[in-house]
Amino acid sequence: MSERLFETFTRLCETTSHTGQEREVADWIKGQLEGFGFEVEEDDSAERADANSGNLICRIPGRSEAWVSFFAHMDTVPHSQPVKVVFADGVFRSAGETILGADNKAAVAVLMELAANARNQPPACGLELVFTVAEEEGLRGAREIDVSALRAPFGYVFDHATSIGEIITAAPTYNKVVAEFEGIEAHSGIRPEVGRSAIEAAAAAVGRMKLGRLDEETTANVGVIEGGTASNVVAGYCKLVCEARSLDPDKVAAATGAIVDACTWAGTESGCDVDIDVWEVFRRYKIPSGAQSLRVARAALEDCGHKPIERDTGGGSDANALILQGYEALLLANGTEANHTHSESVAAARLIENVAICDALAARVAAGAPG
DSSP, X not given: OHHHHHHHHHHHXXXXXXXXXXXXXXXXXXXXXXXXTOOXXXXXXXXXTTSSSOOEEEEEOOSSSOEEEEEEEOOBXXXXXXXXXXXXXXEEEESSSSOOOHHHHHHHHHHHHHHHHHTTSOOSSEEEEEEESOOTTTSHHHHTOOGGGOSSSEEEEEEEOSOTTEEEEEEOEEEEEEEEEEOBOOBTTTOGGGOBOHHHHHHHHHXXXXXXXXXTTEEEEEEEEEEOSOTTBOOSEEEEEEEEEESSHHHHHHHHHHHHHHHHHHHHHHTOEEEEEEEEEEOXXXXXXXXXXXXXXXXXXXXXXOOOEEEEOSSOOHHXXXXXXXXXXXXXXXXXXXXXXXTOEEEHHHHHHHHHHHHHHHHHHHHSSOO
């Protein structure tokens, strides 16, 4: 099992699948699953999700009539060079100046291993393996899943880069703010006084904002600032890309409003026009302590020798999109580390453990209730 699992993971990581460009990986996954003798359906979400593939769903009947769903996304954040995987001291890393892609191909590989194992022995309960597109930019694929068509009443998303055993029971609302400042260009050495610097306006806006961790539930950030054309031209355009997140809906509204107010003030003070767009990328959730998915997860993790630890997160996942549609989805840590960076890694043992945890989850679902 281990060798096949590791080969699958390596192949997935070395196949490029930037957000919206998942076709090659999706075709490989579909071909493998069909080669195992399972049917795979691709939904019609590609255009709506702004991707070149739809979401994939593979249903594997089990030894009981019960069903559980497992979710993993096929896309990664962009990287400028091909990924080359190296394995040393029991850990997978990237050989070059790129991400590894364990986010979320570690989970994809685990789901593929479940399918490979099911050829010889059906799982304890039916498995719905769901592979989504465009997770890294707004959970676009998961937003388009027809949750009413899922057979499983609840499922698990393996997409949190912390130690196995952690269960994410709350996630924030994430609002994105894009402010575009329009000034007046002028020669900076001859007639700077007739110009209106959009960069200066944007900088003033940033200087007025409260950023970073605002409190234990709330963060704000400016992630992108771009504009101008040359050092000798007063900048006529500048764009800020900002965000606010919070587990509390009133706090995220206040933090978002503060960013908008800072940009509006800066535009007025500088004599620049400013166009501001705000949209909700994903919405907060809180898993009830008595939720079936949570009770099953606690028991399954204990079955595998892990102490369940329930935590909040400041990040988002496909679970946000699924829960918003009324589907019970629980986010679990998968043991990856330093996602979205050149230091990204995952230990081989964590991949094996995640397969065992999926089996334990299926066994608990088949049993009907935690022990």
